[in-house]
Amino acid sequence: MTNPTIQWRDDGTPFSPRFGDIYRNTGSDGRGGLAQARQVFLQGCGLLSTAEEATAWAGAPCWAVLETGFGLGLNFLATWHTWRQDPRRPARLFYSAVEAFPPEPADLIRSVAAFPELAPLAAELAARWHGLLPGVHRLRLDDERVQLTLSIGDVQPALAELTGEHDTIYLDGFDPVRNPAMWSLHTLKAVARLARRGARAATWCVAREVREAMTAAGFDVERVPGLPPSGTHCRPAMRRAGRHAVAPSPMSQRVWRGRGAAWSSAPVWQAPRWRTAWRSAAGR
Numbered sequence: 461m462t463n464p465t466i467q468w469r470d471d472g473t474p475f476s477p478r479f480g481d482i483y484r485n486t487g488s489d490g491r492g493g494l495a496q497a498r499q500v501f502l503q504g505c506g507l508l509s510t511a512e513e514a515t516a517w518a519g520a521p522c523w524a525v526l527e528t529g530f531g532l533g534l535n536f537l538a539t540w541h542t543w544r545q546d547p548r549r550p551a552r553l554f555y556s557a558v559e560a561f562p563p564e565p566a567d568l569i570r571s572v573a574a575f576p577e578l579a580p581l582a583a584e585l586a587a588r589w590h591g592l593l594p595g596v597h598r599l600r601l602d603d604e605r606v607q608l609t610l611s612i613g614d615v616q617p618a619l620a621e622l623t624g625e626h627d628t629i630y631l632d633g634f635d636p637v638r639n640p641a642m643w644s645l646h647t648l649k650a651v652a653r654l655a656r657r658g659a660r661a662a663t664w665c666v667a668r669e670v671r672e673a674m675t676a677a678g679f680d681v682e683r684v685p686g687l688p689p690s691g692t693h694c695r696p697a698m699r700r701a702g703r704h705a706v707a708p709s710p711m712s713q714r715v716w717r718g719r720g721a722a723w724s725s726a727p728v729w730q731a732p733r734w735r736t737a738w739r740s741a742a743g744r
């Protein structure tokens with residue numbers, strides 16, 4: 461049974477009746493959602509290696525990603541998949557996300573129907589996807605090398621449940637006109653608190669009000685050419701340390717998306733609280 465809060469269109473596009481918006485663009489070949497995840501978010505945050513540049517996480521012992529709007533987990537699965545493929549990946553990947561309306565496990569599986577390379581990862585995620593009542597949940601995946609921390613609830617209190625400084629930020633709410641809470645100044649300040657200095661961020665959203673709110677929250681925002689249909693995206697970078705900054709790290713910026721706008725931020729360096737707990741549990 462699928463979550464009634466998600467409607468699946470004939471072309472495979474997931475749609476939210478609650479917000480009147482799509483989760484992602486499917487594209488003419490059905491693979492647009494994954495292309496967008498890779499280009500807007502992963503490439504935008506420097507997590508795809510290029511001939512000119514190593515990935516941002518190359519050589520790091522661990523890496524922490526923060527996402528607003530976990531949704532169907534496509535960005536997470538794309539990040540996990542890319543991490544697995546990268547010979548210079550950090551030993552551990554920590555991924556924190558907030559989500560008010562978690563989908564059903566069947567939706568996670570259906571979401572990757574056009575992306576067979578993600579199917580095994582989606583199956584592993586779906587197998588652990590239960591009991592997601594409001595609050596913080598930690599899902600250990602990939603022989604505990606990947607830890608997903610889900611803060612279930614409305615975005616601002618859900619962000620308040622998270623601590624630490626993240627290296628990469630994905631901002632992925634619905635259209636800000638339909639979903640203003642995900643893009644408000646208070647939300648962006650809460651995100652900034654969780655970003656380490658120099659962290660790269662990414663979003664598809666280029667709305668002027670959002671860019672202004674991002675700037676006020678402490679991000680340097682640059683517009684760059686992007687994927688259709690918007691054609692432009694933002695490349696934000698955190699210009700100051702978050703509240704819990706310990707030491708700067710050599711990160712930088714970038715980001716974007718495909719429905720209409722994008723951005724990114726810069727992080728700070730302090731292991732999230734759960735990172736210490738994870739290490740302890742792992743006997744390290």
Ligand SMILES: C[S@@+](CC[C@H](N)C(=O)[O-])C[C@H]1O[C@@H](n2cnc3c(N)ncnc32)[C@H](O)[C@@H]1O
Binds near residue numbers: 535
């Ligand atoms: C565009 S979708 C995210 C897609 C997702 N990143 C993916 O890769 O599949 C936006 C998400 O934000 C969530 N959302 C919207 N408003 C929210 C709020 N106030 N608090 C928490 N989550 C919210 C929606 O439920 C939806 O899952």
